[in-house]
Amino acid sequence: MSTFKAPKGTYDLIPPRSAVYLAVREAIAAPLKNSGYGYVETPGFESVELFARGVGESTDIVTKEMYTLTTKGGDQLALRPEGTASVLRAALEANLHKAGNLPVKLWYSGSYYRYERPQAGRFRHFSQVGAEAIGAEDPALDAELIILADQAYRTLGLRNFRILLNSLGDGTCRPVYREALQSFLRDLDLDEDTRRRIEINPLRVLDDKRDAVQKQLVGAPMLRDHLCDACKAYHEQVRELLTAAGVVFEDDEKLVRGLDYYTRTTFEFVHDGLGSQSAVGGGGRYDGLSEMIGGPALPSVGWALGVDRTVLALESEGVELDIPAATSVYAVPLGDGARRVLFGVVTELRKAGVATDFSYGGKGLKGAMKNANRSGARYTIVAGERDLAEGVVQLKDMESGEQEPVALAGLVTELRARLS
Numbered sequence: 001m002s003t004f005k006a007p008k009g010t011y012d013l014i015p016p017r018s019a020v021y022l023a024v025r026e027a028i029a030a031p032l033k034n035s036g037y038g039y040v041e042t043p044g045f046e047s048v049e050l051f052a053r054g055v056g057e058s059t060d061i062v063t064k065e066m067y068t069l070t071t072k073g074g075d076q077l078a079l080r081p082e083g084t085a086s087v088l089r090a091a092l093e094a095n096l097h098k099a100g101n102l103p104v105k106l107w108y109s110g111s112y113y114r115y116e117r118p119q120a121g122r123f124r125h126f127s128q129v130g131a132e133a134i135g136a137e138d139p140a141l142d143a144e145l146i147i148l149a150d151q152a153y154r155t156l157g158l159r160n161f162r163i164l165l166n167s168l169g170d171g172t173c174r175p176v177y178r179e180a181l182q183s184f185l186r187d188l189d190l191d192e193d194t195r196r197r198i199e200i201n202p203l204r205v206l207d208d209k210r211d212a213v214q215k216q217l218v219g220a221p222m223l224r225d226h227l228c229d230a231c232k233a234y235h236e237q238v239r240e241l242l243t244a245a246g247v248v249f250e251d252d253e254k255l256v257r258g259l260d261y262y263t264r265t266t267f268e269f270v271h272d273g274l275g276s277q278s279a280v281g282g283g284g285r286y287d288g289l290s291e292m293i294g295g296p297a298l299p300s301v302g303w304a305l306g307v308d309r310t311v312l313a314l315e316s317e318g319v320e321l322d323i324p325a326a327t328s329v330y331a332v333p334l335g336d337g338a339r340r341v342l343f344g345v346v347t348e349l350r351k352a353g354v355a356t357d358f359s360y361g362g363k364g365l366k367g368a369m370k371n372a373n374r375s376g377a378r379y380t381i382v383a384g385e386r387d388l389a390e391g392v393v394q395l396k397d398m399e400s401g402e403q404e405p406v407a408l409a410g411l412v413t414e415l416r417a418r419l420s
Contacts, residue, residue: 009116009124019323021127024310025109028129028152032107035148037131040106042086045069048076053292054085054261065114079113083130083304084261084286085293091134092295102135103300109307121277121309130283132302134290139234142265142285142301143241149269149281149303150247157319158310161280163247164268166255167235168203169227170287174263177226178202188216203256209276222253231264238265261286265301271309273316280313281305325376328419329356332368334384341408342383342393348412354419373398379415383408 006012013021052062067079080086087106091097096104109129116122131148133141146163153161169177181202190198190205190213197204206217227235242249255266266284274280283303290298314321331346333339342358349356357375359368365382372380382403383393392405395414406414 007124009118011123011125015326016323019326020311020314020321021307023321023323024156024307024314025127025129027156028149028305028307028310029107029109030155031148031151032131035105035144037105037107037133040087040090040108041110042080042083042090042108044111045077045079046086046089048078050085050089050293051078051081054088054289055082065116067113067115080110081112081114083108083110083112083128084132084283084302085289087130087132087302088134088289088295088298088300089293091132092290092293092298097135097296097298103138103141104134105132106134107131119277121274121312123308127307128281128304129307130302130304132300134300135298137287137299139237139265140241142238143245145283145301145303146238146242146249146267147245147247149305152305153269153310156310156314156321158271158313158317160273160317161269161271161313163249164252164255164270165239165242165249166252166266167223167227167231167264168256168262168266168284169223169231170263173226173228173231174223177221177223180221180226181206184220190216206254207256217254224253234264261289261292263287267303269305271313271316274309274312277309279306280309325355325378327355327357327375327377329354329379329381329415330359330372330375330377331356331381332359332365332372332383334365334382337385338383338388341388342381345381345393345408345411349415352412352416354412354415378419381411 048066048068051066055062066081069077071077087108091104091106107130109127111125111127113125115124118124131145133145150163168174182198185198185202185205194205194208194213205213206220208214239249249267255268256262262284264285264287266282268282269280270278271280272278281304283301285299285301287299289300290296329349331342333342346356346358357377359371363371369380378398380396380398381393382396387393387405388408391408393408393411394403395406396403
């Protein structure tokens with residue numbers, strides 16, 4: 001047994017479970033690819049300051065959860081705890097917003113890192129697929145992204161999730177609400193860390209999951225009562241577009257999410273089968289983030305969906321994805337001459353687009369056929385010296401058990417036809 005193990009709070013993806021994760025990633029990405037979103041990939045680490053400015057210095061992510069390091073040259077770097085700030089930084093650095101086609105629509109997939117107490121559904125290394133629409137203020141974009149996420153989940157067969165929706169207002173109306181909320185919170189019995197948060201970003205106190213805090217928040221002023229007319233109209237348009245598209249959502253006046261950059265539309269996908277870690281994804285509009293990290297004014301909206309938690313949600317509903325076998329054809333040679341010939345056949349089948357594997361290691365027929373069965377292959381090719389002398393191989397249908405000779409010269413064409 002190996003001396004080394006995966007670090008605490010992390011996991012390895014290995015077959016066959018890794019195929020489920022790949023299928024989930026592909027299902028989430030599919031509607032994005034079909035809606036004008038191009039793929040972007042950013043480094044696994046960025047400047048600490050990027051996240052401090054964008055995510056927020058008062059957030060748990062920045063103050064408690066980031067993995068940070070100092071390079072030999074003295075640079076302060078952090079493993080990326082989330083994707084939006086990195087993607088926006090990349091778009092600004094490449095001047096994508098100057099190409100004249102706004103919004104810039106991007107999607108991404110990758111690993112993220114947060115130092116948290118590991119538990120079911122919460123890891124220190126986790127996987128997300130995300131999407132960002134950069135450079136346009138339009139309720140149709142907000143609705144589009146929510147609809148695409150809803151579509152992805154339903155394509156996977158997920159049903160028992162809910163969409164929570166709220167508006168956080170903007171630079172006009174939120175400061176008024178902020179003062180009202182601060183006045184309310186200052187009178188509560190809260191710990192010192194939470195009291196500091198009141199002065200930096202009081203909305204995040206509403207996101208505190210502790211029962212002792214939530215009980216004291218009864219009667220807190222609600223943002224909906226302080227929204228300006230423009231924000232009310234914007235939010236109503238988002239709601240109307242979602243309703244027209246048949247997307248069911250719940251208005252949640254306490255939904256604020258844990259990042260400082262959100263404005264106006266904010267939303268969360270939750271699944272009640274996951275216990276305390278019920279959020280499977282979420283996002284919202286972040287109209288001021290570009291300016292926070294040194295760019296021009298670029299109103300934007302986006303989301304990230306957790307691959308890990310989506311897999312757990314599927315498992316909680318008993319949904320089994322229809323994942324095709326990794327191997328369609330398995331070749332079993334009997335003898336050195338057959339080994340050379342069948343290895344060439346395997347190469348030709350692979351070139352023709354047929355997923356094919358080979359019996360390596362000189363196993364006998366019985367052992368090789370066991371491997372063929374384990375591979376999930378639909379057909380097995382078996383050939384010995386006598387078969388090859390006659391110009392045929394034995395083709396076995398692994399579902400029916402039927403076996404028949406097939407001409408070696410036409411084998412690739414025959415298998416492609418049977419598998420199409």
